[in-house]
Amino acid sequence: MNYPLMAIALAATAITPLAAQNARQGNIAIENPWSRQTAPGQGNGAGFMTIVNRGKAADRLLGGTSLAAARVEVHSMTMDGGVMRMRPVTGGLPIPAGGGVALKPGGYHIMLIGLKQPLAPGAQVPVTLRFENAGAIAVRLKVQPIGATGAEASHGRH
Amino acid sequence: MDVIDPPPPAPQPPAPSPLGRLRLALWALVLIAAFGGGALYFASRQKPPGAADAYASAYGGSFAMTNQAGRTVTDKSLHGRPYAIFFGFTRCPDVCPTTLNRMAQLRKKLGADGDKFDIVFVSVDPEHDKREDIGRYVELFGTPIIGLTGTDAQIERIVKAFRIYYAKVPIEGGDYTIDHTASIFLIDREGSFVTTIDHQEGDDVAAEKLKRAITQA
Numbered sequence: 001m002n003y004p005l006m007a008i009a010l011a012a013t014a015i016t017p018l019a020a021q022n023a024r025q026g027n028i029a030i031e032n033p034w035s036r037q038t039a040p041g042q043g044n045g046a047g048f049m050t051i052v053n054r055g056k057a058a059d060r061l062l063g064g065t066s067l068a069a070a071r072v073e074v075h076s077m078t079m080d081g082g083v084m085r086m087r088p089v090t091g092g093l094p095i096p097a098g099g100g101v102a103l104k105p106g107g108y109h110i111m112l113i114g115l116k117q118p119l120a121p122g123a124q125v126p127v128t129l130r131f132e133n134a135g136a137i138a139v140r141l142k143v144q145p146i147g148a149t150g151a152e153a154s155h156g157r158h
Numbered sequence: 159m160d161v162i163d164p165p166p167p168a169p170q171p172p173a174p175s176p177l178g179r180l181r182l183a184l185w186a187l188v189l190i191a192a193f194g195g196g197a198l199y200f201a202s203r204q205k206p207p208g209a210a211d212a213y214a215s216a217y218g219g220s221f222a223m224t225n226q227a228g229r230t231v232t233d234k235s236l237h238g239r240p241y242a243i244f245f246g247f248t249r250c251p252d253v254c255p256t257t258l259n260r261m262a263q264l265r266k267k268l269g270a271d272g273d274k275f276d277i278v279f280v281s282v283d284p285e286h287d288k289r290e291d292i293g294r295y296v297e298l299f300g301t302p303i304i305g306l307t308g309t310d311a312q313i314e315r316i317v318k319a320f321r322i323y324y325a326k327v328p329i330e331g332g333d334y335t336i337d338h339t340a341s342i343f344l345i346d347r348e349g350s351f352v353t354t355i356d357h358q359e360g361d362d363v364a365a366e367k368l369k370r371a372i373t374q375a
Contacts, residue, residue, distance in 0.1 A: 036255060039248065039295040043286070046251035071331060077252050079357065083323050084253040084340040088330065105252050113333060146298040147259035 021124075021142055021151075027055025028095065028134040032151035033127070035112070035141035038119045045069070045119050047110030047127060047141045048151070052100040060092030060132040061101075068125045070114030077107060086111075092132060105149055110141075119143045217343050217351040219319035223280065223306040226293030231306055233319075233349055240371040241276040241304075242355070243343045245322045246336075247283035248295040253340045254279075257357065260364075261342065262301040267365050274372045278304045282324040282338055284313055344371040 023030045033049035053059055064072035074089040093108060095101050103109050110127065119125060124140040131137065142151065222232045242261055246254035258279060265272035279296055281287035284307055287295075292305035308316070317324060324338040342355040344367060352371040355364045 036251075037298060039291070039298050041288075041291040041294060042248050044249040044251055073330070075251075079253075079340065082339050082341050082356070083337055084250075085327075085337045086251070086335045087327075105256055109251060111251060113331070146255050147262065147300075149256065149259075 023139045025137045026134045033139040033141045034151040037146040045112040053095040059095045062092040064129040066127040069112035073111045075111045221316035223308040226305040243278040245280045262299045280306045346374040
């Protein structure tokens with residue numbers, strides 16, 4: 001058995017599916033878009049990703065569309081004195097020039113409202129994001145188990 | 159009563175030695191402590207009967223809800239086992255799955271002690287979350303979770319008992335989201351409040367608190 005080769009093969013399988021998820025258009029790059037498993041009847045899902053702006057002008061994520069959901073919105077989540085509040089981001093989410101914004105658990109996220117079917121782990125959810133300057137960018141959110149806290153297969157918090 | 163303040167200096171014609179001063183101060187403290195303890199004792203004896211719960215625990219009280227299997231679950235029926243209780247809704251995209259998964263992970267982290275407490279999820283969205291919805295939702299976390307729903311009046315009662323803030327907030331398209339308290343409340347096997355776990359606390363702190371809830375009473 002060739003262990004080094006096997007390790008390389010394993011590493012490749014671990015990285016490729018993620019790398020394949022990234023999307024780019026103009027100055028905007030989307031990295032590691034992912035979503036969480038949902039239960040039947042749950043109805044709503046969330047999408048997370050890192051949005052990088054390599055340009056010299058700021059951009060805005062305005063919203064999006066998806067065949068998998070009735071509506072796609074950009075939401076913020078804040079904790080205020082122990083109370084969780086979620087709100088649609090009005091006027092678009094600014095993506096600073098030469099910077100980026102992480103959409104992640106506990107913060108900004110894409111809200112998939114009115115899911116047509118439950119999101120199963122391993123599935124890919126097609127979403128077209130709409131930016132003020134970069135226009136439409138198609139991404140696929142990779143569905144992770146409900147306990148996931150990041151794009152990679154999670155084993156929970158340690 | 160404030161036991162931290164030093165007692166007023168006693169008028170003593172011959173200046174006492176530093177050791178004597180210390181002795182006096184200590185005696186004063188003993189007196190204050192004894193008086194304070196006595197006062198607390200009488201206060202606890204004399205509280206009105208209806209106020210017993212409010213004095214005994216900051217959070218919790220009597221409630222009756224329905225679990226995912228359709229059976230009634232009350233504060234009394236939960237007695238005998240400590241539990242961690244959390245309020246949310248199944249369409250909550252982030253903090254609810256994160257918290258429930260955290261509880262599932264903490265249960266694993268505690269090893270043998272992990273089976274010594276219940277995890278209870280209470281939906282504050284009776285309009286959407288029927289008991290079947292809650293059942294399918296909590297099932298995803300791979301560990302037994304008691305999912306509770308109830309009538310508006312039953313939810314009002316449990317929410318009041320745990321002093322949960324929640325508010326339905328309309329969003330576009332006739333839909334709504336729910337702002338809600340995201341703390342986890344730990345209750346011991348006798349039904350008394352132990353402490354809360356905050357979402358920002360580390361897992362080691364949370365595990366210690368759970369252990370405390372398990373061993374208490």
